[in-house]
Amino acid sequence: MTQDLSLRTVTVMRYILPLREGGSLPALAEADDDFKYVLKFRGGGHGVKMLISELLGGKIAEVLDLKIPELVFANLDVDFGRTEGDEEIQDLLKFSEGLNLALHFISGAxxxxxxxxxxxxxxxxxxxxxxxxxxxxxxxxxxxxxxxxxxxxxxxxxxxxxxxxxxxxxxxxxxxxxxxxxxxxxxxxxxxxxxxxxxxxxxxxxxxxxxxxxxxxxxxxxxxxxxxxxxxxxxxxxxxxxxxxxxxxxxxxxxxxxxx
Incomplete structure (x- = not known):
């Protein structure tokens, strides 16, 4: 039996706050499915290679029956973030237009x-x-x-x-x-x-x-x-x-x- 490893795709609707950990500056964000996600940006430190690591590693963890928050592809529209006041974050959002990766936010963990x-x-x-x-x-x-x-x-x-x-x-x-x-x-x-x-x-x-x-x-x-x-x-x-x-x-x- 083939295992379904596919990912849903969501559209990011609201940037909530930066999670200032490491150099990639992930963020807490809300998507069009009304769930909150930890959003990893293609415009961050190591770019798409970090997203690839996150995707491959996460899916292998899933096959190994380890607990891991749901991974989704997260689409960032071209106009997203234009009203962001922080220039560093605005640049990050600008360079991350298109498909990014996000993990379901586990509240209370x-x-x-x-x-x-x-x-x-x-x-x-x-x-x-x-x-x-x-x-x-x-x-x-x-x-x-x-x-x-x-x-x-x-x-x-x-x-x-x-x-x-x-x-x-x-x-x-x-x-x-x-x-x-x-x-x-x-x-x-x-x-x-x-x-x-x-x-x-x-x-x-x-x-x-x-x-x-x-x-x-x-x-x-x-x-x-x-x-x-x-x-x-x-x-x-x-x-x-x-x-x-x-x-x-x-x-x-x-x-x-x-x-x-």
């Missing part, structure tokens, strides 16, 4: 405290995910995890796939053991990494990975730093994920050694 105990298999799945997508940003300093209704929710996967900022030698990066995993906030609790690896390989396969990569809008794939076509860029992402899954022992062993 609190940031995860790294000292709180987590189920070992859940911790191991999240560590596995971040080692797989090479996410350097789920540390004690910045957990990028929320607690809501006593459940752990994964947010902010935008610092993943860092190979795409240089766009060189993806094969080498795909085989990387990912030494940054030593700083992961849940590593100490991730005592079931082999079980997480086995589970991941039962739910992730080439068909699913292809389906996830095909979600990337072509509009996000016209880059100035490569002559690759949008379809060629998609193929690199697919091959990176496929190779990394086939060689997951590289990063699983690295994580196990880092725990030791």
């Amino acid at each position: 609190i940031a995860y405290d790294g000292s709180v105990k987590v189920d070992p298999l859940l911790a191991s799945k999240i560590v596995w995910l971040d080692a797989y997508i090479t996410n350097i940003d789920r540390t004690f300093k910045n957990t990028n995890l929320l607690m809501w209704h006593k459940e752990l929710w994964v947010i902010d996967n935008g610092a993943s796939f860092y190979f795409h900022h240089s766009w060189m030698n993806f094969e080498k990066h795909a085989l990387s053991p990912f030494a940054y995993i030593k700083d992961h906030v849940l590593l100490r609790q991730a005592s079931m990494l082999d079980e997480a690896d086995t589970f991941a390989k039962t739910v992730l396969n080439e068909t699913i990975l292809r389906q996830i990569v095909e979600l990337i809008p072509l509009d996000w794939l016209h880059w100035n730093d490569t002559d690759d076509s949008p379809e060629e860029i998609k193929e690199v992402y697919f091959n990176f994920l496929k190779t990394r899954l086939e060689n997951s022992h590289n990063f699983v062993n690295e994580a196990k050694n880092a725990r030791g």
